[in-house]
Amino acid sequence: MIITTWNVNSISVRLPHLIEWLKQHKPNVVCLQETKTVDEKFPEQELAEAGYSCEFFGERSYNGVAILSDRPMINVHKGFVGDGPTEAKRLIEAEIDSTYIINVYIPNGSHVGSPKYEVKLSWLQKLRDHINSRHDLSKRIILCGDFNIAPDDEDCYNPEQIKGTIMVSEPERSRIEEVRNLGFTDVFRLLNKEAGQFTWWDYRMGAFRRNMGYRIDHIWGSQCMADASKSVWIDKATRKLERPSDHAPLVAEFN
DNA sequence: ATGGTAGATACTCTA
Numbered sequence: 001m002i003i004t005t006w007n008v009n010s011i012s013v014r015l016p017h018l019i020e021w022l023k024q025h026k027p028n029v030v031c032l033q034e035t036k037t038v039d040e041k042f043p044e045q046e047l048a049e050a051g052y053s054c055e056f057f058g059e060r061s062y063n064g065v066a067i068l069s070d071r072p073m074i075n076v077h078k079g080f081v082g083d084g085p086t087e088a089k090r091l092i093e094a095e096i097d098s099t100y101i102i103n104v105y106i107p108n109g110s111h112v113g114s115p116k117y118e119v120k121l122s123w124l125q126k127l128r129d130h131i132n133s134r135h136d137l138s139k140r141i142i143l144c145g146d147f148n149i150a151p152d153d154e155d156c157y158n159p160e161q162i163k164g165t166i167m168v169s170e171p172e173r174s175r176i177e178e179v180r181n182l183g184f185t186d187v188f189r190l191l192n193k194e195a196g197q198f199t200w201w202d203y204r205m206g207a208f209r210r211n212m213g214y215r216i217d218h219i220w221g222s223q224c225m226a227d228a229s230k231s232v233w234i235d236k237a238t239r240k241l242e243r244p245s246d247h248a249p250l251v252a253e254f255n
Numbered sequence: 256a257t258g259g260t261a262g263a264t265a266c267t268c269t270a
Contacts, residue, residue: 009270010262034270036263061263062270108270116269148270202270204259246261246270 001097001254002027005144005217006238007105007200007247011035011058011066014245015043017238022050025235027251028070029096031103033146035064042066057092065092065103065145072096080130090123091130099225100135104145106176112169120148124175128182137183141222146200146247148216149176151186154195155215167214185226187219187252192232199234200247208239219252228254 004027008014011032022030035042035058042056051070057078058064067073073094079087090105104127109120135141150168153159162168180186188197198213207213221229232252239248 013262034262061268110270202259203261206259243261 001029001099002251003029003031003101003142003144003219003254004249004251005031005033005103005146005219006249007033007146007217007245009034009036009245009247011037011043011064012041013243015046017241017244019046019050021235021238021249022047022052022068025251029101030068031101031144032066032068033064033103033105034062035066036061037064055092055094057089059089063088063090063105065090065105067092067094067096067101067103069094069096075100080126081134091127099140099142102131102135102141102143102145104143104147106146106148108148109166109172112164112166117166117172121171121175124172124179128175128179131179131182137222138224139222140225141184142219142225143179143184143221144217144219144250146216147176147218149173150214150216151176151180151189151218155198157196157198157212157214167216180220183222184220185223187221187226187229188215188232188234188250190226190232191229197234198248199250201239203246217247217250219250221252221254225254230255 052068056066107120110116199217201208
């Protein structure tokens with residue numbers, strides 16, 4: 001089973017890249033973030049023609065998550081239990097082939113100490129509570145998406161210079177660590193020990209050209225999924241295309 | 256310390 005996570009930064013702008021990518025790589029499951037589209041405008045038909053069924057949970061302009069699958073999806077859930085209709089659309093889950101996929105777009109948090117940063121920290125606690133109360137980590141579980149956190153210093157280009165700033169600050173790292181401690185393994189890190197491997201580069205300052213990136217997109221697996229993990233890679237080629245997303249797809253294959 | 260770019264929307268916010 002090949003599982004991909006990709007923050008596309010607008011499904012409508014990136015649809016040609018996505019369709020081409022699906023044809024080239026034939027993943028079984030694709031988790032998308034920042035679709036930035038209401039459900040009525042989600043390109044369900046185009047993706048069905050490419051061989052994928054879709055579950056999506058979007059809103060106008062911001063956020064939005066979706067799961068594409070070439071196999072049937074059951075037990076689909078959207079958002080946290082008890083969320084109101086105006087809550088940001090950042091969480092979607094589905095069971096595919098006896099594997100439960102949790103796709104998240106964790107809040108960016110803007111700047112450390114800002115109101116949005118506090119929202120990020122409380123969202124991370126809600127995520128931990130949600131997984132703890134609703135999921136059994138002895139089963140086949142994947143938690144993936146845009147976490148907006150680089151877990152360790154080797155996951156960013158210049159750790160000393162950006163120490164304490166957004167995506168690397170200690171409070172957000174310790175909260176995502178609490179999620180990991182429920183029983184997840186960072187599948188990328190399990191299979192790839194090299195520092196300086198990134199999934200996101202800012203559009204500004206020629207960041208990609210200078211490889212000023214962060215590893216903030218992740219595929220985490222419960223123990224049995226970690227045991228079944230076979231390979232994992234980042235498709236930097238998509239970041240070199242014309243009008244790219246600022247994130248590259250992260251791909252993992254499981255037995 | 257600031258600003259740079261991209262996307263959606265509507266003249267600004269988010270990342």
